[in-house]
Amino acid sequence: MNAQIPNTKIGMFDSFSNIGSPAIPGEVTYNHAAQKYKIKASGKNIWFGTDSFSFLSKEMTGDFIIQTKIDFIGEGHEPHRKTGIMLRSSNAANSAMVACTVHGDGLLALQYRKTDGADVEEIKFEKNGANVIQLEKRGTTYTMSVATLGELYTVEKIEGIDLGDTLVSGLYVCSHNDNFFEEVEFTNTRIFNTAADDLQQYKDYLGSLLEVLDVKTGERTVLANSEGSWQAPNWTPDGKTLIYNANGKLYNFDLASKTSSELFTDFAIKNNNDHVLTFDGTQIGISHHAKESDGQSLIYTLPVTGGTPKLVTKKSPSYLHGWSPDNKFLIYTAERKGAYNLFKISVDGGKETQLTNTDGLDDGSEYSPDGKYIYFNSTRTGTMQVWRMDANGKNQTQLTFDEYNDWFPHVSPDNKWLVFISFPKEVPADKHPFYERCYIRLMPIEGGEPKVIGYVYGGQGTMNVPSWSPDGSKIAFVSNGYF
Numbered sequence: 315m316n317a318q319i320p321n322t323k324i325g326m327f328d329s330f331s332n333i334g335s336p337a338i339p340g341e342v343t344y345n346h347a348a349q350k351y352k353i354k355a356s357g358k359n360i361w362f363g364t365d366s367f368s369f370l371s372k373e374m375t376g377d378f379i380i381q382t383k384i385d386f387i388g389e390g391h392e393p394h395r396k397t398g399i400m401l402r403s404s405n406a407a408n409s410a411m412v413a414c415t416v417h418g419d420g421l422l423a424l425q426y427r428k429t430d431g432a433d434v435e436e437i438k439f440e441k442n443g444a445n446v447i448q449l450e451k452r453g454t455t456y457t458m459s460v461a462t463l464g465e466l467y468t469v470e471k472i473e474g475i476d477l478g479d480t481l482v483s484g485l486y487v488c489s490h491n492d493n494f495f496e497e498v499e500f501t502n503t504r505i506f507n508t509a510a511d512d513l514q515q516y517k518d519y520l521g522s523l524l525e526v527l528d529v530k531t532g533e534r535t536v537l538a539n540s541e542g543s544w545q546a547p548n549w550t551p552d553g554k555t556l557i558y559n560a561n562g563k564l565y566n567f568d569l570a571s572k573t574s575s576e577l578f579t580d581f582a583i584k585n586n587n588d589h590v591l592t593f594d595g596t597q598i599g600i601s602h603h604a605k606e607s608d609g610q611s612l613i614y615t616l617p618v619t620g621g622t623p624k625l626v627t628k629k630s631p632s633y634l635h636g637w638s639p640d641n642k643f644l645i646y647t648a649e650r651k652g653a654y655n656l657f658k659i660s661v662d663g664g665k666e667t668q669l670t671n672t673d674g675l676d677d678g679s680e681y682s683p684d685g686k687y688i689y690f691n692s693t694r695t696g697t698m699q700v701w702r703m704d705a706n707g708k709n710q711t712q713l714t715f716d717e718y719n720d721w722f723p724h725v726s727p728d729n730k731w732l733v734f735i736s737f738p739k740e741v742p743a744d745k746h747p748f749y750e751r752c753y754i755r756l757m758p759i760e761g762g763e764p765k766v767i768g769y770v771y772g773g774q775g776t777m778n779v780p781s782w783s784p785d786g787s788k789i790a791f792v793s794n795g796y797f
C-alpha cells in the first residue's frame with residue numbers, strides 16, 4: 315500500500331504519497347505566505363526495480379517544465395540521501411520514471427527507469443553540487459538542467475522514454491535509509507506549460523505569473539496570475555503599485571490588496587509593452603498603435619493617474635524605452651530608412667535627434683539616474699549585447715561579450731547595477747520571443763561577469779521596462795506558461 319493524502323491541494327500540487335511503503339511515512343508542509351514546501355521523508359532507495367520514498371505530486375499531460383530551488387536541512391545521515399524532481403507513469407513502486415536527482419554529497423544525475431520494473435539507469439553530471447534544478451518534458455525527450463544559484467545551467471538529456479500520456483509529476487525526497495528522516499526545503503517552485511512549435515506570436519498566448527524577485531537572495535514571490543498575457547511591470551516610485559500591460563490596456567496592481575484596476579488611457583487601447591514612468595513617477599509614456607499611423611506605434615505621454623494621451627512622435631514606428639531624469643526628453647527605438655536605431659525627442663515633440671546609426675538593431679534604451687549615460691542593447695557585433703553611450707550618443711561602448719543575446723538593461727536606483735534578460739544563442743539575435751528558456755542576469759554598472767538571479771520561462775514582456783523596486787532590493791517581472 316502507498317499511504318497518500320489524495321485530492322488535498324498542497325500549494326500547486328494535488329497529493330502527497332509514500333511510494334513503496336517506507337518504514338517511516340513522510341510528511342509535507344507548505345508555507346503559503348513564503349511559498350515554500352518542506353518534505354520530511356525516509357525510504358530505502360530509488361534504484362533497481364522498485365522505489366521507496368515520499369512524493370509531492372500532481373497529474374500532468376503534454377509538455378512542461380518543473381523548476382525549483384532545493385536546500386537540504388541539516389548534515390543528514392547518508393551521503394546518498396537524494397531529492398529532486400520526478401515524473402512517473404504511476405505511483406506504483408516499480409513505475410517507469412525520469413528524475414532530476416541531487417544527492418546529499420553533491421552528486422548530480424539524470425536517472426530513469428525505461429519500463430515498469432526495470433533497473434534504474436543514469437547519466438551523471440561532471441558538475442558536483444547544485445541548488446537550482448529543472449526538469450523539462452518535451453515529447454519523449456527529458457532535459458535536466460542544474461546550477462548553483464548565480465551560475466548558468468549545466469544540461470543533460472535523455473531521449474526515447476515514453477511514460478504515457480498522463481504523468482504523476484512533482485518533488486521527492488528519499489533518505490536512502492529507512493531508519494532516518496531527511497528534510498528538504500523547496501523554494502521558487504514553478505510548473506510551466508511550454509509553447510507548441512506552431513504557436514503564433516501575438517495571436518496565441520500562454521498564461522502569466524506576476525512575480526517579484528529578491529536581487530540578493532534570488533527568492534521569488536508570485537503576486538498574481540492570469541490565463542491571459544500580462545506583460546512588462548513597472549514599479550511606481552512610492553513602492554505601492556506595479557503597472558502592467560494586458561490586451562493593449564494598462565493596469566495598476568496594488569501591492570497591498572493584490573488587486574488590479576484599469577489605468578485610464580482614453581483612446582489609447584492598443585498599447586504595446588513599452589510603457590515607462592518618469593523618474594519622479596508623475597508621468598507615464600506609452601507606445602500606442604494608432605489609426606493615424608496605419609496601426610504602427612507612436613509615442614504619447616499622460617499623467618500616471620490616467621488621462622488623455624498627448625502625442626509626442628509624429629513619425630512611426632516609434633517604440634518608447636526611456637525618460638531623461640529631468641522629464642524633458644524621451645528616448646526610443648524607431649525604424650527610419652529601413653534600420654532600427656535610437657532617437658531622442660523633447661517631451662513636447664518636434665524634431666527628433668538620432669543617437670545611433672548602425673545596420674543592426676539598437677533597442678532598449680534607458681538613462682542612468684544621473685542622466686550621464688544611456689544603456690541599450692545592440693546586434694552590431696553579431697549577437698545582441700548590452701552597450702553604454704554618453705547621453706549625447708558619443709562613446710558607444712560594449713559591456714557584455716558572451717554567447718547569450720542580452721536585452722533590455724535596467725539601471726538600479728543607486729546607479730550601481732544592471733539587470734537584463736539573456737536569451738540562448740539558439741534564439742536569433744534580433745528576436746525576443748514571448749516564450750523561451752531565458753535568464754535574468756545582474757552585472758555591475760561598469761561591466762563585468764554577469765550573475766544569474768532568475769531562471770525564467772518567459773521573454774517578450776518579461777522585463778522589458780524599468781522594474782526595480784524604489785529601494786533597489788527587488789525586480790518585478792512576468793513569467794509565462796504557468797500550469
